[in-house]
Amino acid sequence: MSVTTERPAASSAPAGRPDNGPVAWITTTDHKKIGVLYCVTAFAFFLIGGALAGAMRAELADTGSQLVGPQSYNTLFTVHGIIMIFLFVAPFGIGLANYLIPLQIGAPDMAFPRLNAMSYWFFAGGGLLVLLSSFATDAGGVATGWYLYPPLSGPRYSPGVGPDLLILGLALVAISTLMSGVNVITTTFLMRAPGMTMWRLPVFTWNAVVTAVLGLVAFPPAVAAFVLLLFDRRLGGQAFDPAGGGDPIVYQHLFWFLGHPEVYILILPFFGVITEIIPVFSRKPLFGYTGFLLATLTIGALSTGVWAHHMFTTGVVDNPFFSAMTFMIAVPTGVKFFNWIGTMWGGKISFRVPMLFSIGFLLNFLIGGVTGVMLASAPLDFQLADSYFLVSHFHYTMMGGSVFGIFAAIYFWWPKAFGFRLSERLGRGVFSLMFVGFNLTFWPQFVVGLRGMPRRIVDYAPGLGWDTPNLVSSLGVVVLSAGVLLFLVDVSTSRRRRTPAGDDPWGGYSLEWATSSPPPEHNFSSLPRIRSERPAFDTHHPELAIGPVTAPPPEPT
Amino acid sequence: MRFALRYLWAYSAFGLGLGTVYYALTQEWVGSIALWFLGLMPAIVALWWARHGPSPAVREADDPEADPAASAGASLGSFPMATAWPALLVAGVIVIGASLVYGLILLPVGAAMLVWAVVGLARESRG
Numbered sequence: 001m002s003v004t005t006e007r008p009a010a011s012s013a014p015a016g017r018p019d020n021g022p023v024a025w026i027t028t029t030d031h032k033k034i035g036v037l038y039c040v041t042a043f044a045f046f047l048i049g050g051a052l053a054g055a056m057r058a059e060l061a062d063t064g065s066q067l068v069g070p071q072s073y074n075t076l077f078t079v080h081g082i083i084m085i086f087l088f089v090a091p092f093g094i095g096l097a098n099y100l101i102p103l104q105i106g107a108p109d110m111a112f113p114r115l116n117a118m119s120y121w122f123f124a125g126g127g128l129l130v131l132l133s134s135f136a137t138d139a140g141g142v143a144t145g146w147y148l149y150p151p152l153s154g155p156r157y158s159p160g161v162g163p164d165l166l167i168l169g170l171a172l173v174a175i176s177t178l179m180s181g182v183n184v185i186t187t188t189f190l191m192r193a194p195g196m197t198m199w200r201l202p203v204f205t206w207n208a209v210v211t212a213v214l215g216l217v218a219f220p221p222a223v224a225a226f227v228l229l230l231f232d233r234r235l236g237g238q239a240f241d242p243a244g245g246g247d248p249i250v251y252q253h254l255f256w257f258l259g260h261p262e263v264y265i266l267i268l269p270f271f272g273v274i275t276e277i278i279p280v281f282s283r284k285p286l287f288g289y290t291g292f293l294l295a296t297l298t299i300g301a302l303s304t305g306v307w308a309h310h311m312f313t314t315g316v317v318d319n320p321f322f323s324a325m326t327f328m329i330a331v332p333t334g335v336k337f338f339n340w341i342g343t344m345w346g347g348k349i350s351f352r353v354p355m356l357f358s359i360g361f362l363l364n365f366l367i368g369g370v371t372g373v374m375l376a377s378a379p380l381d382f383q384l385a386d387s388y389f390l391v392s393h394f395h396y397t398m399m400g401g402s403v404f405g406i407f408a409a410i411y412f413w414w415p416k417a418f419g420f421r422l423s424e425r426l427g428r429g430v431f432s433l434m435f436v437g438f439n440l441t442f443w444p445q446f447v448v449g450l451r452g453m454p455r456r457i458v459d460y461a462p463g464l465g466w467d468t469p470n471l472v473s474s475l476g477v478v479v480l481s482a483g484v485l486l487f488l489v490d491v492s493t494s495r496r497r498r499t500p501a502g503d504d505p506w507g508g509y510s511l512e513w514a515t516s517s518p519p520p521e522h523n524f525s526s527l528p529r530i531r532s533e534r535p536a537f538d539t540h541h542p543e544l545a546i547g548p549v550t551a552p553p554p555e556p557t
Numbered sequence: 558m559r560f561a562l563r564y565l566w567a568y569s570a571f572g573l574g575l576g577t578v579y580y581a582l583t584q585e586w587v588g589s590i591a592l593w594f595l596g597l598m599p600a601i602v603a604l605w606w607a608r609h610g611p612s613p614a615v616r617e618a619d620d621p622e623a624d625p626a627a628s629a630g631a632s633l634g635s636f637p638m639a640t641a642w643p644a645l646l647v648a649g650v651i652v653i654g655a656s657l658v659y660g661l662i663l664l665p666v667g668a669a670m671l672v673w674a675v676v677g678l679a680r681e682s683r684g
Binding site for chain 1: 560561564567568571572575579582583585587588591592595598599612614615617618619620621622623624625627628633636637638639640641642643644646647648650651654655657658659678681682
């Protein structure tokens with residue numbers, strides 16, 4: 001069944017069909033419900049991945065064997081990495097894009113609603129296969145590391161069906177990302193409301209578009225690599241087997257042609273999130289909107305030319321080329337910091353929970369970014385590759401950055417999505433525990449990395465100066481986990497209390513704050529005139545707007 | 558839309574240029590081909606767009622002075638309310654994939670689910 005939708009007039013009753021039963025969720029094509037499904041499923045994967053991380057830190061808290069053996073430990077870090085990267089952070093960004101883009105550009109839905117539903121089910125199905133590959137096979141879970149490098153992931157060293165299921169699962173997740181990318185780009189380019197020019201698009205939408213382009217560029221080579229690997233494993237292929245004329249380095253090229261843009265796929269949506277939040281809570285427009293967008297486009301382009309900095313130590317790539325490209329990408333990222341600080345500078349800053357998480361993002365990501373520049377230097381990378389320094393750098397960008405961005409987004413858009421607020425008091429507690437716990441966990445890992453501790457080891461000898469930092473790091477995970485648990489408590493108690501949020505609880509800037517909370521089916525019963533990149537603010541404060549913003553009543557037809 | 562077109566052309570030039578520089582420096586084929594494809598893909602979309610031009614709705618979106626009231630009531634197209642076919646289609650793909658791992662006996666089951674879902678989707682989308 002379908003419904004023909006018309007451009008909304010100044011006022012008309014929303015044609016809603018409220019139905020929240022399980023069948024309605026399974027068969028939904030509404031971008032808002034699909035967005036929520038994406039985010040909830042991804043968050044469930046976060047809890048699983050986090051539990052695996054907790055088990056790893058418990059093992060490393062002290063020398064000697066605490067909890068798991070070497071093979072199980074290998075499975076833990078493999079599955080943790082795959083879940084967090086492919087099943088949590090990236091899909092959460094897609095979920096946010098699904099929910100927000102039509103609302104932010106004044107569209108009734110995504111361009112291809114059925115394709116949108118299909119992309120969610122490909123993601124959920126792929127995630128299920130990944131979990132099965134790890135925990136439901138006789139030969140034990142996959143223990144190759146999230147790169148799945150051959151020959152370790154080949155049939156000789158990783159027999160059993162686990163890696164096959166994992167490859168299939170990742171292929172489905174990749175297909176899901178490609179479908180979402182097509183939908184995001186088509187929706188944004190072709191379904192904008194009248195007056196929503198490309199230079200008035202909200203920055204989150206712009207970042208989601210660049211992320212979608214990166215997904216379309218980066219995933220096909222990786223899918224090709226996964227399929228070739230499956231052929232090698234199941235059908236006797238020799239694409240990556242030197243004995244048969246294959247080359248495992250080709251796999252590394254194909255994988256990292258995904259792997260490094262993937263890092264930006266994981267962070268760009270959350271650059272967009274905090275760039276929506278910081279101006280609202282600084283009561284100022286974004287400082288340097290155009291420069292910010294050009295920096296985003298530059299990051300999107302440069303990120304496709306840095307893949308082999310992950311392969312410096314193979315000795316078969318052009319290290320100066322990739323070193324130079326990686327140094328260059330720090331420039332547009334620095335521009336963004338300039339935008340964020342410039343926006344806050346002189347603003348009337350209100351330290352609400354979304355803003356706290358955004359500031360936490362800035363601090364953590366700054367450390368992750370600076371250590372990334374260190375690793376871009378090939379001579380330093382030869383020393384630090386495969387050490388805990390690298391682990392810490394990666395988590396400062398992905399967890400300190402993306403995950404703090406995710407929590408900022410949850411606290412910011414929750415009232416819009418569900419019509420009630422989360423607790424400000426508990427939210428501050430969540431932020432405090434997570435910020436302290438995160439830094440307690442990962443700062444000591446810089447220290448042990450510089451002292452030479454390699455990653456992916458299940459045990460270490462005493463007396464190397466690694467004991468205390470590892471213990472502190474493991475205690476940090478306890479604090480961090482307490483923050484996540486407190487968040488779940490916050491959601492549970494707020495759901496029961498249901499304090500009404502109103503349509504625009506923060507004084508938001510972009511178009512989603514001009515509709516009701518939660519928004520009606522097909523999003524808008526009326527659209528304001530769009531005369532700047534802050535249409536909701538212009539509507540609610542016409543005295544400060546550029547030109548008239550209130551739409552006149554429609555002509556009777 | 559002119560900006561979107563320029564963006565696609567710029568991305569295309571970047572991919573083709575960087576691929577050429579990379580090949581000249583390294584003579585490494587995997588990365589060079591990937592970068593050249595990075596240049597070709599947006600060029601294909603940009604060429605199509607340049608030939609066909611923007612739709613009236615896109616021209617309206619690109620008009621900085623456009624008024625939503627002027628186009629109130631204009632059709633935005635047909636949007637499906639609910640469908641079970643995407644979930645069934647993905648279930649079929651998963652069963653087909655699992656047949657490669659667990660045995661080809663699953664293949665006909667997965668294929669049947671997939672065909673059923675594709676036919677259902679096609680019929681549904683025709684209204």
